[in-house]
Amino acid sequence: MKKIALLLIVILFSFTANAQELTWHTDMAKASELSIKEKKPMLLFFTGSDWCGWCIRLQKEVLQTPEFEKWAKENVVLVELDFPRRTPQDETIKAQNYQMQNMFQVRGYPTIWFVSPEKTDEGKMNLKGLGSTGYVAGGPTKWLDGASKIVANK
Structure with missing residues (x-):
């Protein structure tokens, strides 16, 4: 009985932990719509x-830090644009990422671009670049300071 109770607790905590994780989008069209809806810029992570x-x-x-997670949930829509060498990738995603x-350019x-999507009268999506960054030594605080300054340009 104790094993079953312990197993249920472990499963419950794993669901709770997964529910709090950040969502990294891979579909630019869906992420752009979400960005407009939430009035947040997009963070494009080229990796x-x-x-x-x-x-x-x-x-x-x-x-993957708690500081970034808190900041990201409040400030941006996350998009991963991955260029793996060994991991298989859908051809549509691959073409989108190269585009x-x-x-x-x-x-x-890693390169990270912050962009603000705008829908044109014709229904097309334009991406206004706010700025870019990459790896910054100094941990999450230093990186987030720079990112916050770029996002403020929206």
Whole structure:
């Protein structure tokens, strides 16, 4: 009986932990609509998730911290634009990511662009660049200070 109760508690906590995690979108169209609806800029994270050492370091030191999670929920819609080497990726997502890479002239990883989407009268989506950053040494506080200054440009 104790094992069943313990198992139920573990399952309950795992659901609670998952419910609090950040949502990283991969579909630009859906993320843009959400950004407009919530009146928040988008954070576009250009990464090589399975090979880029600096990307992995940025994830561990900033993007996976409680400070970033709190800041992101209040300030931005998160979008991951991944360029993996070993992990399979849907062709539609791959094409979208390369289009975004070309649009923002991303030449290295990690690169983070903050953008504000705007819908035109014709129903097309324009992305207004607010600024960009990458890996910043100094942990989440220093990175978030720079990101907050960029987001303030909206």
